[in-house]
Amino acid sequence: xxxxxxxxxxxxxxxxxxxxxxxxxxxxxxxxxxxxxxxxxxxxxxxxxxxxxxxxxxxxxxxxxxxxxxxxxxxxxxxxxxxxxxxxxxxxxxxxxxxxxxxxxxxxxxxxxxxxxxxxxxxxxxxxxxxxxxxxxxxxxxxxxxxxx
Amino acid sequence: xxxxxxxxxxxxxxxxxxxxxxxxxxxxxxxxxxxxxxxxxxxxxxxxxxxxxxxxxxxxxxxxxxxxxxxxxxxxxxxxxxxxxxxxxxxxxxxxxxxxxxxxxxxxxxxxxxxxxxxxxxxxxxxxxxxxxxxxxxxxxxxxxxxxxxxxxxxxxxxxxxxxxxxxxxxxxxxxxxxxxxxxxxxxxxxxxxxxxxxxxxxxxxxxxxxxxxxxxxxxxxxxxxxxxxxxxxxxxxxxxxxxxxxxxxxxxxxxxxxxxxxxxxxxxxxxxxxxxxxxxxxxxxxxxxxxxxxxxxxxxxxxxxxxxxxxxxxxxxxxxxxxxxxxxxxxxxxxxxxxxxxxxxxxxxxxxxxxxxxxxxxxxxxxxxxxxxxxxxx
Numbered sequence: 001x002x003x004x005x006x007x008x009x010x011x012x013x014x015x016x017x018x019x020x021x022x023x024x025x026x027x028x029x030x031x032x033x034x035x036x037x038x039x040x041x042x043x044x045x046x047x048x049x050x051x052x053x054x055x056x057x058x059x060x061x062x063x064x065x066x067x068x069x070x071x072x073x074x075x076x077x078x079x080x081x082x083x084x085x086x087x088x089x090x091x092x093x094x095x096x097x098x099x100x101x102x103x104x105x106x107x108x109x110x111x112x113x114x115x116x117x118x119x120x121x122x123x124x125x126x127x128x129x130x131x132x133x134x135x136x137x138x139x140x141x142x143x144x145x146x147x148x149x
Numbered sequence: 150x151x152x153x154x155x156x157x158x159x160x161x162x163x164x165x166x167x168x169x170x171x172x173x174x175x176x177x178x179x180x181x182x183x184x185x186x187x188x189x190x191x192x193x194x195x196x197x198x199x200x201x202x203x204x205x206x207x208x209x210x211x212x213x214x215x216x217x218x219x220x221x222x223x224x225x226x227x228x229x230x231x232x233x234x235x236x237x238x239x240x241x242x243x244x245x246x247x248x249x250x251x252x253x254x255x256x257x258x259x260x261x262x263x264x265x266x267x268x269x270x271x272x273x274x275x276x277x278x279x280x281x282x283x284x285x286x287x288x289x290x291x292x293x294x295x296x297x298x299x300x301x302x303x304x305x306x307x308x309x310x311x312x313x314x315x316x317x318x319x320x321x322x323x324x325x326x327x328x329x330x331x332x333x334x335x336x337x338x339x340x341x342x343x344x345x346x347x348x349x350x351x352x353x354x355x356x357x358x359x360x361x362x363x364x365x366x367x368x369x370x371x372x373x374x375x376x377x378x379x380x381x382x383x384x385x386x387x388x389x390x391x392x393x394x395x396x397x398x399x400x401x402x403x404x405x406x407x408x409x410x411x412x413x414x415x416x417x418x419x420x421x422x423x424x425x426x427x428x429x430x431x432x433x434x435x436x437x438x439x440x441x442x443x444x445x446x447x448x449x450x451x452x453x454x455x456x457x458x459x460x461x462x463x464x465x466x467x468x469x470x471x472x473x474x475x476x477x478x479x480x481x482x483x484x485x486x487x488x489x490x491x492x493x494x495x496x497x498x499x500x501x502x503x504x505x506x507x508x509x510x511x512x513x514x515x516x517x518x519x520x521x522x523x524x525x526x527x528x
Contacts, residue, residue, distance in 0.1 A: 018269065081297060085343070
């Protein structure tokens with residue numbers, strides 16, 4: 001029996017135990033997901049002008065140069081964040097924190113991801129580091145973030 | 150050629166229509182045509198915008214009795230396209246491709262496909278695949294993350310957002326068509342309401358409904374002979390960016406930072422010229438950033454502006470006299486154009502804005518959107 005939290009179908013506590021949405025790699029992103037499966041956070045970078053870019057592109061949007069995936073430090077700061085308290089999407093037990101993280105490699109280079117922390121401990125500007133986690137049982141892995149003490 | 154809204158139509162807004170989007174679109178379109186005093190056969194263009202959740206103009210025009218249509222278009226997207234739909238219809242008329250264009254939006258936004266919710270396992274292709282594992286793929290979460298940034302940079306508060314929700318709800322209590330017409334809201338109730346994604350509570354989010362709205366756009370050749378006073382299009386602006394929700398450079402500002410200055414430059418008008426504004430309001434924070442971007446308020450002052458009564462009757466400009474998407478219902482912003490036309494004709498009954506002559510209608514949130522200015526006098 002579903003434990004409905006607010007009378008809406010599918011909003012029960014069991015929704016948290018379902019798989020999160022699963023990415024579908026394409027020709028631009030397969031290098032990102034392949035590196036993630038191997039436990040590495042790799043970001044698309046122009047081999048010509050050296051600009052990092054999210055999301056990955058076949059050609060650099062600044063100089064049209066070739067691009068490749070390159071490992072990043074996974075370190076950054078929290079640019080903004082939310083505390084999800086309504087189970088809108090499957091895969092994570094509410095409450096949980098989702099942050100937009102600006103990576104140290106380049107101003108404005110940002111990823112979103114779950115921040116594994118007590119919501120009360122999270123603040124804008126706080127330093128974080130990435131950790132690669134399983135995406136349900138899909139075989140995919142993706143970055144989440146930990147507060148750096 | 151100068152163009153105008155010459156007819157408006159809509160269905161009931163409900164939480165469970167039990168109808169197809171095609172059936173609701175036909176009802177709203179036929180109502181808009183009848184309102185204009187036109188015949189269905191006068192319509193030779195039709196467009197909509199949708200997210201794979203609605204019937205196509207080819208089906209809708211057929212279902213309402215047209216064997217063929219000279220121009221039709223279905224754009225994929227959301228509220229960011231509403232102003233563009235009107236501007237595109239005007240351009241199509243100007244180019245001589247059609248004389249009278251129906252624009253509709255029909256959705257079962259509550260009982261069918263819901264923008265804010267993912268119910269089961271899913272696979273995510275394209276631009277949102279990177280956000281999929283965190284579930285960061287629904288609008289309430291995106292907009293909440295932007296509001297948080299505004300709070301950190303400008304010191305805006307949840308109470309500021311609450312002032313927007315409360316003001317619009319008060320307007321909706323005088324709108325018999327509003328889904329929230331019987332639900333008064335005060336600050337205590339707002340602050341006690343459940344969290345969706347902090348800093349958003351449930352009252353920061355649009356009221357999802359089922360329903361349809363349609364408007365007829367026509368050139369002055371048609372408009373001068375229709376049944377209702379034409380509501381003239383003075384100018385449009387538009388800006389669409391693919392920067393994304395994490396990549397957009399400054400979430401304390403939205404598309405309005407470009408669409409605002411652009412529409413005032415195009416029309417030669419300014420915020421103080423507007424008698425009311427139908428401000429796109431998928432979330433309270435969208436109104437906040439839009440009030441700033443379109444030049445009604447300094448950064449960080451929107452909460453005070455609403456709290457002091459400047460955004461309601463007797464103030465500087467009435468914002469969303471119908472209650473907006475927050476309180477009338479989420480017909481994806483086309484209901485803002487319906488309300489603007491109703492007000493500019495002087496047909497808004499109990500909630501009529503005094504001497505309503507000029508209105509701004511905005512459409513969009515985040516990185517993309519546009520706006521139109523309408524007048525009851527031919528420009």
